[in-house]
Amino acid sequence: MKRTSIRRLAFVSIAAPALVIGGPALAMADSIFVSETEAAGPHGAASHQVIAKAIEEGHHREDKNGKGEEHGKEDHGKKGGVFFHEQSDAAGKHGAVSSSTTSKAN
Secondary structure, three states: OOHHHHHHHHHHHHHHHHHHHHOHHHOOOOEEEEEEEEEEEOOEEEEEEEEEEEEOOOOEEEOOOOOOOOOOEEEOOOOOEEEEEEEEEEEEOOEEEEEEEEEEEO
């Protein structure tokens, strides 16, 4: 391997995890990602859900009912942070399995 390729590989191996971990915190505005999948068939059923949020400190908008609609007031007392949750469930003729991962940082 050429020396340049080794340097590039070393840089990517250091920078990529930092971007994955810190990427949501770099968001300039409130962001949310939700993905849900369900499947069922003759051999069993499965579901998978992912939720990721990045909230900018002091700029979260809420209405009186807490629904986050645009006509709400700005609450400058809210703390920013990132949140990640992944949930997987599956069941078949040999049993069932459930997995959950949650991470939160302020």
